[in-house]
Amino acid sequence: MQTTSISNILQKFIPENTKITVHGWIRTLRHSKAKISFLDLYDGSCLKTLQIVIGENLHNYKSEILHLTSGCSVTICGKIVKSIGNKQDIELVATNVTILGWIDQPNTYPITPKKHSLEYLRNVAHLRSRTHIFGAISRIRHILFQSMHNFMHKKGLLWIPTPIITAADTEGNSKMFYLSENFNNKNISNNISTNQVNGEQFFFGKKAFLTVSGQLNLETYACALSKVYTFGPTFRAEHSDTNRHLSEFWMLEVEIAFSKLNDIIELAKAFLTNMIQIVLEQCTPDITYCSNHSQCNLFKRLENFLNNKIAYIEYTDAINLLISCNKNFKNTVFWGGDLFSEHEKYLSEEYFKSPVIIMNYPKNIKAFYMRLNDDNKTVASMDILVPGIGEIIGGSQREERLNILKERLLENNLSNKYYWWYQDLRRYGTVPHSGFGLGFERLLIYITGITNIKDAIPFPRVFKNINF
Amino acid sequence: MQTTSISNILQKFIPENTKITVHGWIRTLRHSKAKISFLDLYDGSCLKTLQIVIGENLHNYKSEILHLTSGCSVTICGKIVKSIGNKQDIELVATNVTILGWIDQPNTYPITPKKHSLEYLRNVAHLRSRTHIFGAISRIRHILFQSMHNFMHKKGLLWIPTPIITAADTEGNSKMFYLSENFNNKNISNNISTNQVNGEQFFFGKKAFLTVSGQLNLETYACALSKVYTFGPTFRAEHSDTNRHLSEFWMLEVEIAFSKLNDIIELAKAFLTNMIQIVLEQCTPDITYCSNHSQCNLFKRLENFLNNKIAYIEYTDAINLLISCNKNFKNTVFWGGDLFSEHEKYLSEEYFKSPVIIMNYPKNIKAFYMRLNDDNKTVASMDILVPGIGEIIGGSQREERLNILKERLLENNLSNKYYWWYQDLRRYGTVPHSGFGLGFERLLIYITGITNIKDAIPFPRVFKNINF
Numbered sequence: 001m002q003t004t005s006i007s008n009i010l011q012k013f014i015p016e017n018t019k020i021t022v023h024g025w026i027r028t029l030r031h032s033k034a035k036i037s038f039l040d041l042y043d044g045s046c047l048k049t050l051q052i053v054i055g056e057n058l059h060n061y062k063s064e065i066l067h068l069t070s071g072c073s074v075t076i077c078g079k080i081v082k083s084i085g086n087k088q089d090i091e092l093v094a095t096n097v098t099i100l101g102w103i104d105q106p107n108t109y110p111i112t113p114k115k116h117s118l119e120y121l122r123n124v125a126h127l128r129s130r131t132h133i134f135g136a137i138s139r140i141r142h143i144l145f146q147s148m149h150n151f152m153h154k155k156g157l158l159w160i161p162t163p164i165i166t167a168a169d170t171e172g173n174s175k176m177f178y179l180s181e182n183f184n185n186k187n188i189s190n191n192i193s194t195n196q197v198n199g200e201q202f203f204f205g206k207k208a209f210l211t212v213s214g215q216l217n218l219e220t221y222a223c224a225l226s227k228v229y230t231f232g233p234t235f236r237a238e239h240s241d242t243n244r245h246l247s248e249f250w251m252l253e254v255e256i257a258f259s260k261l262n263d264i265i266e267l268a269k270a271f272l273t274n275m276i277q278i279v280l281e282q283c284t285p286d287i288t289y290c291s292n293h294s295q296c297n298l299f300k301r302l303e304n305f306l307n308n309k310i311a312y313i314e315y316t317d318a319i320n321l322l323i324s325c326n327k328n329f330k331n332t333v334f335w336g337g338d339l340f341s342e343h344e345k346y347l348s349e350e351y352f353k354s355p356v357i358i359m360n361y362p363k364n365i366k367a368f369y370m371r372l373n374d375d376n377k378t379v380a381s382m383d384i385l386v387p388g389i390g391e392i393i394g395g396s397q398r399e400e401r402l403n404i405l406k407e408r409l410l411e412n413n414l415s416n417k418y419y420w421w422y423q424d425l426r427r428y429g430t431v432p433h434s435g436f437g438l439g440f441e442r443l444l445i446y447i448t449g450i451t452n453i454k455d456a457i458p459f460p461r462v463f464k465n466i467n468f
Numbered sequence: 469m470q471t472t473s474i475s476n477i478l479q480k481f482i483p484e485n486t487k488i489t490v491h492g493w494i495r496t497l498r499h500s501k502a503k504i505s506f507l508d509l510y511d512g513s514c515l516k517t518l519q520i521v522i523g524e525n526l527h528n529y530k531s532e533i534l535h536l537t538s539g540c541s542v543t544i545c546g547k548i549v550k551s552i553g554n555k556q557d558i559e560l561v562a563t564n565v566t567i568l569g570w571i572d573q574p575n576t577y578p579i580t581p582k583k584h585s586l587e588y589l590r591n592v593a594h595l596r597s598r599t600h601i602f603g604a605i606s607r608i609r610h611i612l613f614q615s616m617h618n619f620m621h622k623k624g625l626l627w628i629p630t631p632i633i634t635a636a637d638t639e640g641n642s643k644m645f646y647l648s649e650n651f652n653n654k655n656i657s658n659n660i661s662t663n664q665v666n667g668e669q670f671f672f673g674k675k676a677f678l679t680v681s682g683q684l685n686l687e688t689y690a691c692a693l694s695k696v697y698t699f700g701p702t703f704r705a706e707h708s709d710t711n712r713h714l715s716e717f718w719m720l721e722v723e724i725a726f727s728k729l730n731d732i733i734e735l736a737k738a739f740l741t742n743m744i745q746i747v748l749e750q751c752t753p754d755i756t757y758c759s760n761h762s763q764c765n766l767f768k769r770l771e772n773f774l775n776n777k778i779a780y781i782e783y784t785d786a787i788n789l790l791i792s793c794n795k796n797f798k799n800t801v802f803w804g805g806d807l808f809s810e811h812e813k814y815l816s817e818e819y820f821k822s823p824v825i826i827m828n829y830p831k832n833i834k835a836f837y838m839r840l841n842d843d844n845k846t847v848a849s850m851d852i853l854v855p856g857i858g859e860i861i862g863g864s865q866r867e868e869r870l871n872i873l874k875e876r877l878l879e880n881n882l883s884n885k886y887y888w889w890y891q892d893l894r895r896y897g898t899v900p901h902s903g904f905g906l907g908f909e910r911l912l913i914y915i916t917g918i919t920n921i922k923d924a925i926p927f928p929r930v931f932k933n934i935n936f
Binding site for chain 2: 463
C-alpha cells in the first residue's frame with residue numbers, strides 16, 4: 001500500500017475500492033450524530049482537500065478521534081469510493097486512523113478555518129503557509145520558478161551564480177548593507193572607533209557589501225559564453241516600509257552577447273508571455289482562488305496581457321504626451337526627469353490600456369553602463385510597464401565602447417580602482433550586448449493579485465522587521 | 469539569414485551551402501601563404517570551435533583581417549561546406565567578416581590559447597570564463613542546476629526561497645557574517661562605540677546575520693506543504709583559506725514531511741544517481757575535457773558511483789572498524805568524536821571502495837534539531853561520503869517531539885526567545901519529517917574533478933579575498 005499525495009488522488013482516475021494511505025492536516029471536520037466523522041484533509045500538494053469518512057467502527061476503537069481539531073496531523077489508510085455528496089467526486093473511507101500530532105490548546109491555535117487578514121497572517125509567517133492563500137501563492141511561485149528556468153534552458157542561456165557579497169560599494173543610488181565579521185560588540189567598537197580603515201580589520205581585506213545586482217559580474221560570462229542569466233537574492237537598505245519594497249528580494253537577470261536593445265525587448269516579451277501562459281494552464285485552481293481572494297479578475301488581467309498588443313513609446317514622446325494630457329499630476333513632468341508611479345499608471349492604464357514599453361531614457365537618470373545613443377543625451381534603455389503594477393522589467397543595451405564607458409564612469413564619480421575589470425571586457429574582444437532584470441516578487445504580485453509584496457515572499461525582510 | 473549558435477551548427481545536420489551568420493571570439497588562427505586565413509571560433513555554446521575559412525577575395529577587401537588575434541570578436545556570414553581537413557566535419561567559408569572588437573595590446577591579453585594554470589586564472593576571474601576549462605565547468609554547472617530543479621519538480625517538491633538575512637545568531641558552530649547599514653565610517657564608530665545595543669541603531673531593529681542554512685525556515689513550509697526544497701547562497705565567516713572552503717556557496721536543502729531517515733536516504737541516493745546519469749548523457753564532451761584536464765578518469769569515477777552498491781554503516785560500527793584497522797591516523801578515533809577527513813577517506817576509498825552512508829551519529833556532535841534515537845545517545849542522522857571528495861550530503865530526521873526538542877535546545881544553550889516559532893511547528897499538528905543538504909559546489913567538484921573549490925564558483929569569496 002503506497003503513500004499518495006492528495007493532488008495525485010484527485011487528479012488521477014483511481015478505481016473504486018483501491019487501498020490508499022494519505023498523510024495530511026485537517027482543514028475542517030464535523031462529527032455527525034450517527035458517529036460518523038468527516039475530515040477535510042490537506043497536504044499542500046493542491047488547493048483541494050480530500051474528504052475522509054470515519055465510520056462508527058473506528059470511533060469505537062479509537063475514542064480520541066472525537067477530540068481531533070482543525071490543524072491536527074493524521075495518517076489515514078482507507079479505500080477510495082465515489083462520494084455521495086456533490087461537493088466532491090471521490091472520498092476516502094478510513095480503515096485506520098493514526099493521529100500524528102495534536103493542536104496544543106486548540107483555542108490558541110493562530111490558524112483557524114475562517115479567513116484571516118493578510119496583515120494578521122504576517123505576524124504568524126511561520127504558520128501562514130497552512131492557509132489556502134499562502135498554499136496557492138507557494139504553488140504558483142514554484143511553477144513560475146520552474147518555468148523560468150525551463151524557458152532559459154530552452155533558449156540556450158546558462159545559469160551563472162553571481163556573487164552575493166561584493167566589494168562594489170555602489171553602481172547607482174541604491175543603499176547597501178555593509179558586512180562585517182560577527183565580532184562581539186566590544187570588538188566591533190574597538191576596531192571601528194579607532195578609524196583604522198587599513199584593510200586589516202576586514203574579513204575580506206576590504207569593505208564588503210550585499211549585492212544590489214549581479215549584472216556586472218554576469219557580463220563577464222556573457223562576454224565569453226554568449227547567453228547567460230542569474231537568479232538570486234538582491235538587497236536594498238532603504239528606510240522604506242511600503243507595500244512595494246523589500247530589503248531582500250529575488251531577481252532574474254539576463255545578459256546576451258551580440259544582441260541589441262530590440263533583441264532583448266523581444267526576449268523579455270517572450271519570457272513574460274511564456275510565464276503567463278504556463279501559469280494559466282497549470283495553476284487554474286490556485287489562480288481562481290487568488291482571483292476571488294484579491295477581488296481582482298486575474299484571468300482577465302492575464303488574458304489581456306496575452307491578447308493585447310504591447311505599446312511602444314520613446315521616453316521623449318511619453319514626456320510630451322504626459323505634458324499635453326492636462327492631467328493634474330502630483331509630480332511635475334519634464335524632459336530629463338524620472339517617471340513616477342502616477343505617470344506610469346496613466347500611460348499603461350488610461351492612455352494605452354495595455355502593457356507599454358518606454359525606450360531611450362535620458363542618460364542622467366539611468367545607470368552608467370547603459371549604451372549612449374547617437375543623440376548624446378539618451379541611452380538605449382527600456383522599461384516594461386504593466387497595468388496594475390507599473391514597471392515589471394527594466395533593461396538596456398550595455399556600453400561596449402571603452403572610451404565612452406570611461407567617460408560615463410567619470411561623470412558618475414565611479415572609481416577605476418573597482419571598475420578596471422569591467423573595463424577589461426571592452427578592452428579585449430568587446431561585443432554589443434544587452435540584458436534585462438525582473439524582480440521575481442513583482443511578477444508574482446502581478447500574477448496572484450496580492451497587493452503587498454510582503455506576502456509574495458515567505459519571510460519578508462523589511463526596515464525594522466526581521467521576524468522568523 | 470539567421471544567427472545560429474556554434475553548438476547548433478555542429479550538432480545538427482546542415483545541408484552544404486546553407487547560408488549562416490555566427491558571432492563569436494577567435495580561439496586560435498593562422499594565415500597561410502596563399503592569403504587564406506583559418507579562424508577557430510567559439511561562442512560558449514559548446515566546447516568545440518567552428519573553423520572559419522577566409523579566402524583571398526575577402527583579404528583584399530579587408531586588410532585588417534591579417535591583424536586579427538586570438539580573443540578578437542567577429543561576426544561571420546558564410547556558407548557551410550564539408551571540411552577537407554580531418555579535424556572537423558564541416559567548416560564555414562566566409563562571405564563577409566565584421567570585426568566587432570579588437571584585443572588592446574595583444575601581448576598583454578591575459579588569456580592566450582595555451583593552457584594556463586588554475587592558480588593563474590583565479591587572478592583574472594573576470595576573463596577565465598573564456599578558457600576551455602571554465603567554459604566546460606560552466607556548462608556542466610548549468611546542466612546540474614537545471615536537472616536538480618527538474619528532479620525536484622518531478623518528485624513534487626516546491627521551491628521555497630528561504631531568507632538570506634536572519635536574526636538567528638547561530639544554530640551550531642558556524643561563524644556568521646554580521647550585517648549593518650552602510651553608514652559612513654563616522655556613523656559606524658559613533659553608533660557602535662556608545663554600546664547602546666537597544667535595537668534603535670539596527671536597520672532591522674535587532675542584530676542581523678547572513679544565513680548558514682535555510683533549514684529551520686524551510687521546515688515551516690514542509691509542515692504545511694509536505695514536500696519542499698530551497699536552493700540559495702549560504703555563508704560562513706571562518707578564517708580558513710583551503711581548497712575546500714568558501715565564505716559564500718550555494719546549498720540545496722530538501723525537507724519532506726511524513727518521512728523518516730530511511731526515506732530521505734533513498735531520496736538523496738536517487739537524486740545523486742539522477743544528476744550523474746544526466747551529466748554523463750548530456751555533457752560528454754565537457755566531462756571528457758575535464759577528465760583530461762584534471763588527470764582523473766571522471767567517467768570511471770561516475771560510472772563507479774552508478775554501478776557500485778552504496779555501503780551502509782552505523783557510526784558506532786564505523787568507529788569500531790576504524791579502531792581495529794590498525795591504521796596510523798593523525799586524529800584519534802573514539803566513540804563520541806567526529807570523523808575526520810582521513811577516517812572518511814579510509815572508509816570510502818580503502819575499506820568499502822564505494823560511496824558509504826554513515827548513520828546515527830552521537831547527539832553531542834550533531835545539531836539540536838536532529839531526532840533523538842531510543843538509545844538516548846545517538847540521533848537519526850546520516851552523511852553520504854563519496855571516494856575522492858568525502859562528505860557530499862548530510863541529513864537527518866528532525867525532532868518532532870516538543871518536550872525533547874526543548875531539552876535539546878537547553879542542552880545547546882539556545883534561546884527560546886528566537887526558537888519559539890520553530891517550537892510552534894511541534895505544538896500545532898507536528899509530523900515526523902526529514903531532510904538533507906548538499907553543497908552545490910561540492911557536487912560540481914566531484915563531477916568535474918576540479919580540486920580547488922574556488923574554481924567551482926565564478927567569483928569565489930574567501931577569507932581576505934573579494935576581488936571582482
